[in-house]
Amino acid sequence: MALVLDDEQKEWIVIGKGIGFGMKLGSQIDETKVERRFLAADQMNQVISRLQEFKTQSLELTSSITKMVEKELKFEFSPKDYLSLADHIDFALTRAHEGIELSSQSIKWETKKLYPHEFALAKKALAEIEQTAGIPLPDSEIFLMTYHFVNAQAKESKLQETIQITNLIADTMKIVNLDYPQLDRESFNYGRFVGHLRAMFIRKLKDQANDETPLDKALLEVMIGKYPKEYATVKKLSEFLKTKKAIAITPDDEVYLLLHIVRVTNRQEAE
Missing domain, CATH: 1.10.1790.10 (PRD domain)
Structure with a gap:
């Protein structure tokens, strides 16, 4: 993650694997490494602070998963929805390491039936997280992640x-x-x-x-x-x-x- 200025002197927060490694103030970033960018606004410090709390692996997984979902569902995650998903992935990994599972037995089937496409993508996302992080996640994460994909598409609804x-x-x-x-x-x-x-x-x-x-x-x-x-x-x-x-x-x-x-x-x- 890095804070950068464009040619119009606008501040952006950019995310990408190794994008800030070895960089000094004033250095030119490698545009090919930019996977996600946010236009810095009044709440910039809060956003940077929140991003810095996430594990690097969580941000990399979030970038990869949002790309997959955006391609399949033909929409773009808003900065808010992107950060919400990153927060979920980061906390899911923490819960997995600590052996904590959030049960969702009563809503599993209904979620699968209501949102079949999002559910299928959530299964793919979970598999990628498990493979990258090297730790198994409970099936309940599929249903929770499905909600994030559904919510990200619905501009007027909330999770x-x-x-x-x-x-x-x-x-x-x-x-x-x-x-x-x-x-x-x-x-x-x-x-x-x-x-x-x-x-x-x-x-x-x-x-x-x-x-x-x-x-x-x-x-x-x-x-x-x-x-x-x-x-x-x-x-x-x-x-x-x-x-x-x-x-x-x-x-x-x-x-x-x-x-x-x-x-x-x-x-x-x-x-």
């Missing part, structure tokens, strides 16, 4: 929001699985259900109105009569989300939830 939505989906599916323990998590209908839940929770958390035309109220009554068992599960979900998560479920929401539960459970029972 905490991504995790919150995934946790909400995991909690919801736990309730469904209590009534229907033999569900096939790899089925198409299960995946559609999870996708619907994600869209619904994003809308609820952002307090956005549903743009769709309201459904006929009689439709829910008809479906309740036809699918009483599945509707009982919907009511459990509705009560849980209202009392535990402060999320209100409307009659229209109940119709769509009921439809998805009918699809995913009836298909499973038929098979």
Whole structure:
């Protein structure tokens, strides 16, 4: 890492393997070694201080991994997201050396299903970290790193929001699985259900109105009569989300939830 001036006398923080080695004040850096650059701003001292805390190996891994992800997902990490990922990798290596694992059992499958491309890249990133650092990392790091890749692409979302939505989906599916323990998590209908839940929770958390035309109220009554068992599960979900998560479920929401539960459970029972 080095602090440099360009031809316009603007200050930049540059990162690259061996970029500052043997350099003196005023020396010309090797441009081919620059892997990442940040335009120095008012918070420059904080950024430099934070970067200096990271292991050199962590920064090199971060540069390599962000290149891979940016190429595959066709976007560029912001300085904030880059530093966030570097911090995660650095702390992950520290946790691995100390034998500390952050468990994520309840959200593993939902993460894989919601973000398959990011999940696949996270697996590649973990393999590179393990090979470079020479230390095994727990599988939970794959899921945590997936969140970083998802968040880096979503300019208006935050990492905490991504995790919150995934946790909400995991909690919801736990309730469904209590009534229907033999569900096939790899089925198409299960995946559609999870996708619907994600869209619904994003809308609820952002307090956005549903743009769709309201459904006929009689439709829910008809479906309740036809699918009483599945509707009982919907009511459990509705009560849980209202009392535990402060999320209100409307009659229209109940119709769509009921439809998805009918699809995913009836298909499973038929098979």
